[in-house]
Structures are given as C-alpha cells and as structure tokens.
Amino acid sequence: MPQRGPVDLNEAVEEFGRHLRAERGVSPHTLRAYLGDLTDLSAYAADVGVTDPADLDVSLLRAWLARQHALGRARATLARRTAAVRAFTHHLHRRGLLQDDPGLLLGTPKKRRDLPGVLNQDDAARLLDTMDTEGPMGLRDLAVLEVLYGTGVRVSELCGLDIDDVDTGRRTIRVLGKGDRERTVPVGEPALRAVQDWLRAGRPAVATEISGPALFLGARGGRLHPTSARRIVHSRISEAGQMPDLSPHGLRHTAATHLLEGGADLRSVQEILGHASLQTTQLYTHVSAERLKRVHRQAHPRAARDDQAP
Structure with missing residues (x-):
C-alpha cells in the first residue's frame, strides 16, 4: 500500500494540478476551473479545521457544495465543482492519501444545457x-x-x-x-x-x-x-x-x-x-x-x- 506523504490540502491540490497537466492532458480552461474549485474547497475545509487530505469525508464535501448552492452558484457550476471534487478524491484514494473515496457518494446536480441563440x-x-x-x-x-x-x-x-x-x-x-x-x-x-x-x-x-x-x-x-x-x-x-x-x-x-x-x-x-x-x-x-x-x-x-x- 502506498505510503501517505506529509502533505496538507493545499499541497495536495497543487500536486493534483501537476497530475492533470502532465498525465490527463486537460485543457487550460478546465485546469484553471478545477484548481479554482479545489482551492475554494481547501479554504472552506481550513475554516472548519480540516487541513489533512485524510480527513476529507462526504459530510464535509456535501456541506461545501450546499454552501455553493446557498451562494447562488449556477447549476452548471455546481455540476463542474462536483466533478472536480470527484476527480480529486479519486486521485487521493489512488495515491493512498484517502482510505475510502468519499467522492463516490456525491450526487450529481442535473446540468441544464442552455444552448446559445443563433443567427438565421x-x-x-x-x-x-x-x-x-x-x-x-x-x-x-x-x-x-x-x-x-x-x-x-x-x-x-x-x-x-x-x-x-x-x-x-x-x-x-x-x-x-x-x-x-x-x-x-x-x-x-x-x-x-x-x-x-x-x-x-x-x-x-x-x-x-x-x-x-x-x-x-x-x-x-x-x-x-x-x-x-x-x-x-x-x-x-x-x-x-x-x-x-x-x-x-x-x-x-x-x-x-x-x-x-x-x-x-x-x-x-x-x-x-x-x-x-x-x-x-x-x-x-x-x-x-x-x-x-x-x-x-x-x-x-x-x-x-x-x-x-x-
């Protein structure tokens, strides 16, 4: 089993960003969006006393997403933030930094597909x-x-x-x-x-x-x-x-x-x-x-x- 490294959440987010850049080949736009979402999650977790990736659980993740909803975030934004968290916790679990993957327990907000107008x-x-x-x-x-x-x-x-x-x-x-x-x-x-x-x-x-x-x-x-x-x-x-x-x-x-x-x-x-x-x-x-x-x-x-x- 991989050994858990001495990283806090902020370092884990930075390391995840390097992983996305080097191994997943995501677009610069997606990379910026995911890292922004996860930085916000890290700040929220720190406010409630959680700085170790091993302490992330589904209750904290749901509370953070509920706060996003209360702040009036669009449905598409909530769907993206859920996807970012799921990718992050999956990565932490694979690295041995999380015993279980709490992202698997998150529901996905239904994303309304609002297409832009068109010219005739x-x-x-x-x-x-x-x-x-x-x-x-x-x-x-x-x-x-x-x-x-x-x-x-x-x-x-x-x-x-x-x-x-x-x-x-x-x-x-x-x-x-x-x-x-x-x-x-x-x-x-x-x-x-x-x-x-x-x-x-x-x-x-x-x-x-x-x-x-x-x-x-x-x-x-x-x-x-x-x-x-x-x-x-x-x-x-x-x-x-x-x-x-x-x-x-x-x-x-x-x-x-x-x-x-x-x-x-x-x-x-x-x-x-x-x-x-x-x-x-x-x-x-x-x-x-x-x-x-x-x-x-x-x-x-x-x-x-x-x-x-x-």
Whole structure:
C-alpha cells in the first residue's frame, strides 16, 4: 500500500494540478476551473479545521457544495465543482492519501444545457456581406468570422491555427481540438477568400518577430487570443445591428444549425464539430424541428397539408 506523504490540502491540490497537466492532458480552461474549485474547497475545509487530505469525508464535501448552492452558484457550476471534487478524491484514494473515496457518494446536480441563440441564414449573410473590412484589422475580422461560421470550429481552435493548417487546394483546415485530437474540417469559398485576403494584404502589415506561424494575429503581432476573438465577434455583430448578440460559440452553434437545416446528417456534423459523443451533437437538433415538420408535411401521405380539404 502506498505510503501517505506529509502533505496538507493545499499541497495536495497543487500536486493534483501537476497530475492533470502532465498525465490527463486537460485543457487550460478546465485546469484553471478545477484548481479554482479545489482551492475554494481547501479554504472552506481550513475554516472548519480540516487541513489533512485524510480527513476529507462526504459530510464535509456535501456541506461545501450546499454552501455553493446557498451562494447562488449556477447549476452548471455546481455540476463542474462536483466533478472536480470527484476527480480529486479519486486521485487521493489512488495515491493512498484517502482510505475510502468519499467522492463516490456525491450526487450529481442535473446540468441544464442552455444552448446559445443563433443567427438565421439571412442575418448571417448580412453580417458577413456588409462588414467594414477597411485596413488590416478589418480583413482579419472578416476572416475570423467567416472561419468561425464557415467551419464551426471552437474559438480556441481558431486561435491555434497556423498558416500551414489551411489547405486551399483541398479547401480544408487542419484543427487541433480537445484532448489534442486532430481533425480535418471542410471550409467554404467565402472563408477561404477572406483568409487569403488577410494573408495577402492584412497579416504582413501586422506581423512582427513574435508572430511565428500563427494564422490570426492581434494588433501587436502576437497570436490572436481567444478573449480578443470574442471581443471581435461581439463588436462586429453589434455594428451590424438588429440581430442577437452572439459569442464565438454562438457562431459555432449557428454553423451546426444551418448544416442540419441544409440536410446534413448528425454523424457528419459530429465529425465537423469535433464532438467526442454523438449525444452532444444531438443537442443542436432542436432548432431543426420546424424543418423536419415541413419535410413531414410534404412527404408523408397521412400528414396534414394546407391544400387539403378539411
């Protein structure tokens, strides 16, 4: 049996962070979220006199989660914090720092999946066809929105693109997604044209010695950061006016919705979006219900039709 090391909870959290970084390959966003959750747990435990990992029990964990609920944390936040605790206690148990795993006894708050709004096809066309593309940043912003909408990639995937990831001949981009999974995504002519215009007349005016191979650059020449990409999307949608204010994820959702409305099958959309599970892709199908009803009315012999007599 592994020997218990002389660590307190804070040290155990730091060690768990190193484990996540080195062995689990979690995303930087998930790592920050989990460590923030567990740091909060450690502070709560210290307030009630618990500093040794061996003293963690299900009563303390439930009390901490109940406090989060009382503070008004969102259901999604509670679900994530429960997942963080379960991963942490499982790790401590495997290392021999906990005799039993109290995380196994925690219930999971049901997470409501609130999908973002979407642009209809006319709004998407108006947003992209009327955007002010003056100057290098204008060319960049159009290319950013065209690629987000045209491919459905995540904002982190967009910012991670290098110039060589774009294959204009095959009309595809190579994307490094979650869990370092690589996929090839088709890209349409408008997005390719916007990228080529940015590479020809925009990027050279911004690039510096720190730019490296990055496809999209910030104003100072470094690789475009996801926060800046989000700001670009919000700003450009606001300029267009009279349409929902969306984030980059909203454009991803819009892309998936329009693919399904156009007749794409779920498996193909799953591959394009890089979802590990088809269940995740199925969340997007609710917006296509009207299309399915129209198909049913037109195709099924027993469906009610407007031109039928009552």
